[in-house]
Amino acid sequence: MTALVFLVALLVTNALDERQSDVWNLTASVVIGGAALIVQYLVDFEKRLEEIETSQSGLIRDVKENLISHHVALTDLVDDRFRRINAATELFSNVDRSVLRSDAVIKLARRATECGKLNNETLKTFASEEIERLAGLLENLSSRSADCLGENQDWLIGLTHCIKHSLDATSTSVDHDFWTSEPASRYLEAQSDAIARGVEIRRLFLVSSPDDIDDELTELCSNQRALRIDARLVALSELPSWAQPGTQSDFIVFDRELSYEIDQDTKDVNAKTTLNARPTHVEHRLRQFTRLWDATLRLPHQGFPQPET
Structure with missing residues (x-):
């Protein structure tokens, strides 16, 4: 570009004044070409300066946006950590204040x-499932009711270890096979320990009629009485209508505060275990047991076998 301006300037100076020497014409062309070079340099410098300013502005804008985004993320992270710390602090404070x-x-x-x-995925998965199960149980217990499929004998034995005052239970024909099982031995051992702590245990073995009372059932009742359990046999057909239980489901009331119940399906198989600590329901079960117990004591034989004197 500068060379072109130089040539044009040289031609123009030669054309305007042919009388000037070649040195003059050459000098004028050099000056004009140099001026053009400076102007071109300044123009290019200005363009590059504008490009740099534009690029720097974009860079500064990006940096500002990144800083703002980083600040927001950092603030959220700090807030989340503090929320977790506060939640953990509150949780452990509640644990310390609770009776647990x-x-x-x-x-x-x-x-x-x-x-x-x-480093064991199977074990970690199993541990997670157990924690989830326990959390679900505690959540249900906090609402005073929990249940599970089948007969939960661990609940039965665990509750017996916890009682301080009383255990009132019914046992129907569906429950008779249980007493020859290994969990029954642990259950009776837990009851013996409870009696040693001063717990009163009463149990009614319920049958439909006197014909259902056999030697095996009588021996079972006698064995439990030998453990100082106030166990009695009663035929429902001999009870007055006001004492009839209405349902044949087994239930146990622990310390007059919680009812452990076993529901049977259509095939008389234990299908579900329920824990219910709602006061109205527990009171209903206590009234039901008290009616059965009082009616049993009014029978001429006072249940089977005869109470020991």
């Missing part, structure tokens, strides 16, 4: 964390 054993709850949390660090 805080050391056991803390131990559960610590052991759950340790299981999560193990």
Whole structure:
């Protein structure tokens, strides 16, 4: 571009004044070409300066946006961590204030964390399922009712270990096979321990008619009375209508506060276990048991076998 301006300037100076020497014409062309070069340089410099300013503006804008985004993310992260810390602090404060054993709850949390660090996916998955199951049970218990499929004998034995005052139970024909099982031995052992603590245990073995009372059932009742369980046999057909239970489901009332119930399906198989601590329901079960018990004591033989004197 500068060379072109130089040539044009040289031709123009030669054409305008042919009398000037070649040195003059050459000098004028050089000056004009140099001026053009400077102008071109300044124009290019201005363009590059504008490009740099534009690029720097975009860079500064991107940096500002990134800083704002980073600040927002960092703020959210800090807020989330503080919320978790506050939640954990509140949780452990509630545990300390509750009647539950805080050391056991803390131990559960610590052991759950340790299981999560193990390099064993099967074990970690099983631990997670068990924690979820326990959390679901505690959530249901907080609403005073929980249930599970089948007969939960662990609940039965665990509750017997917890009672302090009384255990009132009914046992129908569906329950008779249970008494020859291994869990029954642990259940009776737990009852013996409870009696040693001063717990009063009463049990009614219910049958439909006196014909259903055989030697095996009589021996079962006698064996439990030998353990200081106030056990009695009663035929429902001999009871007045006001004492009839209405349903044949087995139930156990622990400390007059919680009812453990077993529901049967159409084939008289134990289908579901329910824990119910709602006061109205527990009171209903207590009235039902009291009617049965009082009516049994009014029978001429006072149930089978005869109470020991």
